[in-house]
Amino acid sequence: MQSSVGAGKHYAFRTQEAESGSLKVGISGILSVETAKAFTADVDGLLDRTSAPALIFDLNGIEYLDSTGALALILSRDKAARKSIHVRMTGMSAETGRMIGIVDPEADCCCETPKRTAPNAWMRAQDVAARLSDRMDLICLFVGDLAASLAASLVRPRSVRWEAVLFYMKRAGMEGLPIVGLISILLGMIMAFMASLQLRMFGANLYVASLVSIALVKELGPIMTAILFAGRSGSAFSAEIGTMRVNEEIDALSTMGFEPVNFLVVPKVIASILVVPILTLYADLLGILGGLFVGIAGMDLTVQSYLQQTKESLEVFDVVSSLFKSMCFAALIAGISCHHGFQAKGGAEAVGSATTSAVVSSIFLIIITDSAFAIMLHYIR
Amino acid sequence: MRGSGQPVIDIQGISAYYRDHRVLEDVSLRVFRGEIFVVVGESGCGKSTLLKCMTGLYRPDQGRVLIQDTDLISADDEALLQVKRRFGVLFQSGALIGSMTLAENIALPLTEHTDLDPGFIDEIVRMKLRLVNLAGYEDAFPSELSGGMKKRAGIARALALDPQILFLDELSAGLDPVTSAGLDQLVKDINAGMGTTMVIVSHELNSIMTIADRIIMLDKRARGIIAEGDPRKISENASDPRVHRFFNRIPPKGF
Numbered sequence: 001m002q003s004s005v006g007a008g009k010h011y012a013f014r015t016q017e018a019e020s021g022s023l024k025v026g027i028s029g030i031l032s033v034e035t036a037k038a039f040t041a042d043v044d045g046l047l048d049r050t051s052a053p054a055l056i057f058d059l060n061g062i063e064y065l066d067s068t069g070a071l072a073l074i075l076s077r078d079k080a081a082r083k084s085i086h087v088r089m090t091g092m093s094a095e096t097g098r099m100i101g102i103v104d105p106e107a108d109c110c111c112e113t114p115k116r117t118a119p120n121a122w123m124r125a126q127d128v129a130a131r132l133s134d135r136m137d138l139i140c141l142f143v144g145d146l147a148a149s150l151a152a153s154l155v156r157p158r159s160v161r162w163e164a165v166l167f168y169m170k171r172a173g174m175e176g177l178p179i180v181g182l183i184s185i186l187l188g189m190i191m192a193f194m195a196s197l198q199l200r201m202f203g204a205n206l207y208v209a210s211l212v213s214i215a216l217v218k219e220l221g222p223i224m225t226a227i228l229f230a231g232r233s234g235s236a237f238s239a240e241i242g243t244m245r246v247n248e249e250i251d252a253l254s255t256m257g258f259e260p261v262n263f264l265v266v267p268k269v270i271a272s273i274l275v276v277p278i279l280t281l282y283a284d285l286l287g288i289l290g291g292l293f294v295g296i297a298g299m300d301l302t303v304q305s306y307l308q309q310t311k312e313s314l315e316v317f318d319v320v321s322s323l324f325k326s327m328c329f330a331a332l333i334a335g336i337s338c339h340h341g342f343q344a345k346g347g348a349e350a351v352g353s354a355t356t357s358a359v360v361s362s363i364f365l366i367i368i369t370d371s372a373f374a375i376m377l378h379y380i381r
Numbered sequence: 382m383r384g385s386g387q388p389v390i391d392i393q394g395i396s397a398y399y400r401d402h403r404v405l406e407d408v409s410l411r412v413f414r415g416e417i418f419v420v421v422g423e424s425g426c427g428k429s430t431l432l433k434c435m436t437g438l439y440r441p442d443q444g445r446v447l448i449q450d451t452d453l454i455s456a457d458d459e460a461l462l463q464v465k466r467r468f469g470v471l472f473q474s475g476a477l478i479g480s481m482t483l484a485e486n487i488a489l490p491l492t493e494h495t496d497l498d499p500g501f502i503d504e505i506v507r508m509k510l511r512l513v514n515l516a517g518y519e520d521a522f523p524s525e526l527s528g529g530m531k532k533r534a535g536i537a538r539a540l541a542l543d544p545q546i547l548f549l550d551e552l553s554a555g556l557d558p559v560t561s562a563g564l565d566q567l568v569k570d571i572n573a574g575m576g577t578t579m580v581i582v583s584h585e586l587n588s589i590m591t592i593a594d595r596i597i598m599l600d601k602r603a604r605g606i607i608a609e610g611d612p613r614k615i616s617e618n619a620s621d622p623r624v625h626r627f628f629n630r631i632p633p634k635g636f
Contacts, residue, residue: 033543037497066543067575071508075501095576102574103508346524347479 011035012061013042022054028061031069039069043076047083055080060091070096070103142339145261146269153266164267165274172233173275177282180228184283187220188212188290196299205299209306210313212291213284217314221284222322223370226329229276230362234337237268238358241341242351250342260342269334276330277323284322317381325373332369333362388447389414389546389578390435395444397430404430405441406604410597412546417572417579417592419612421627422599428582429550431599435580436470436548437461448546466494468546469539473554475531477523483510483534484519490541509537513567529560533567540571547571549581553588561585565592586628590616598624 011029018024025046031039046055057073059065065073077087092100119127153160195208241264244250250260288310295301340358344350388411397405404427412418420428433439434446437453446453451464477486487506491497497505510516513533523531532552539547552568553561565588572579583589589596589612596615598608600623608615608624616628626633 033491033495033497036501037495040498040501067508067512067540068505068543071504072501075504098574102512102570346522349480 011038013039015046018056020054021052022056023050023052024056024058026058026061028063030064031062031072032064032066033068036068036072039072040076043079047076047080047085050085052085054086054088057087057089058091059089059093059096062093062096065096065099067099067103070099073100074104138343139339142261142342143335146265146335149259149262149266150269152262153270159262160270161263161267165271168233168268168271169275171236172229172271173279176228176232176279179232180225180279180283181286183224183228184216184221184286185290187224188216188287188292189294191215191220191287192291192294193298196294200299205295205301206305206309208291208295208299209301209309213288213310213314214318216287216291217284217318217322219370221287222280222326222329223366225276225280225283225326226333226366227363229272229279229330230333230337230359230366233272234333234362235355235359237334238337238341238344239351239355241265241338242344242354245342245344246347246351265335265338268338269331272330272334273327276333277326280323280326281319284319321373321377325370328369328373329366332365336361336365387414388412389449390580391445391447392435393445393447395434395441395446397427397434397439397441399430403604405434405599407444408599408605409444410606410609412578412580414545414578415572415576416594417568417581419581419583419589419593419596420599421583421589421596423601423627426599426601427604428599432548432550432580432582436468437465466542467544468548469542469544471532471535471539471547471549471552473551475523475535477531477534477538479523482520482522483515483526483537486523486534487538487541490538494542505541509540510534512540512571513537514563529556529564532556532564536567536571540577543575544577546578546580549579552581552583553585558587561588562591564588568592586630598627 011031012027014026014028016024016026023046027039029035057077059073073089077089080087089100191212192208195211196205199205199207199211241250244264250264253260253263292303292306295306296303337358340354340361344354390410390412392408392410394407394409395405396403396407408431420431422428430439434441434453435448437446440454444454448464449467451460453461453464456464477483478489481489484503484506487509488502491502491505492499495502506519507516510518513536515530515533515537518526518530518534523534526534536547536549539549549568553564556564568579568581569592571577579592581592593612595610596608596612597606598615599605600607607621608619615624619625619628625631
């Protein structure tokens, strides 16, 4: 019996009868990570077939043995022992002996191994509950911290890093104009088009203007802008802070005497509160513009009549309340995104999951807050 | 067998530039089978660049890098992959993949590059962890380990495919003397037991004196090698002031 694997990584396995019924196995060539599989298969085959009470591994012909090969030798020795076949190794060179020596698990002392017990369902439930309450604690702490810092910056506006505020206003606001604009125009056009299909049947084409403007200013403008802001900037905030946390930059800031919330979060929150209402207003205007295009091109409305109708259907209160609402969205998105960034622990993956949860919780909070506003505004009026 | 035979790494006249800043100029060196070869020098002298040239992460602008007779610069992708399987690299920070347990980290190259059975791979993983004295930490995540343990786990991963050459970047940087001495011992044991050729970048004088068979010293201004040989001899009879300063920890004038 002989097997060889490829040219350049030759390995051979020969068996012959030896004295007193034992079988002599000549192993030669290269026994390494490349040939270990073939060797294991050969030994398994031999152990299945043989009836010999003892095997002698002759390692004289081994040219190269690496630790994987040595492990394969030892494992086949143990496997044979389980079938009560005794294995003896002969013809070891000094190098082979050394290699087997450092690989053999029985050769070194068994240092104590930390054992992990698998948690049962009750323990796991407790664990989840504890983690949940921890998370609530952290959120409360963060909200308190942030509120205190914001209040402090109202009292002492000089303590705010205004250049950072401007930087984030540019990042989150100005650079977001194209995408927010594009989506709002398209949204306005789609709404006007879909509405016109229905309203045309009643000859109420003019009311397309009212529908588009009310829907956009009261609901869709703020919500669309907020969701885009969460995806564009909330994720960036949380990834930035998360990476700083992982790289111990936040610890460095604290030891240098900076309050991390003050230093990192306050500028972002202020910039967001300033910039999101402007973005919302811009989205409203472009949405109405989109509706206007469709109105003129598809429904024979004049620019003047469309704008007149828009003006009549909106009130100042609607615009102001929607801008206030978008301010709340901005504070929530920036705050929760930064909060998730601070929770990142570990490595690259933690930053990724912090960013994901930042965007998910932002969108969730947007919807919740929007429903709250819908009810409140209904009763206020 | 130490320091004899044909070289496993043969670098012939390489030069490396970053933009218009020359880091290495016409550097040649040889590393022989089974030796522990240490690259020393002050920060910014091109140690890491040299290591990157040897591991194929950076292509030098001139010269040849031969690893066991394969030229890293002219080799095609297939040949490059073959060479890369023959060496292991320990990165400065360990560079373990944070989302995987230690066992998964070490098994990664094995499952990717070999067709061994999963059961046998588990045995190999346990054996490698035992080699670096981390038995029992199979299910631990890298973030749960101390600095020294991360280094040792990194060595275990570098050893996964039984490389003939091991590159170790900043082996003992940022570790306490005891841990660092333990790592030195580990490197010596692996070298003695498995005959692995070691190329180490290091700053730690104590560690260099204990483990190195041969060192080269690079210099920023010379952009190349200013000393080569047995570290004990070099430190005793250093005539070059730069070498003398390094081994006696004397800052340069005007520092």
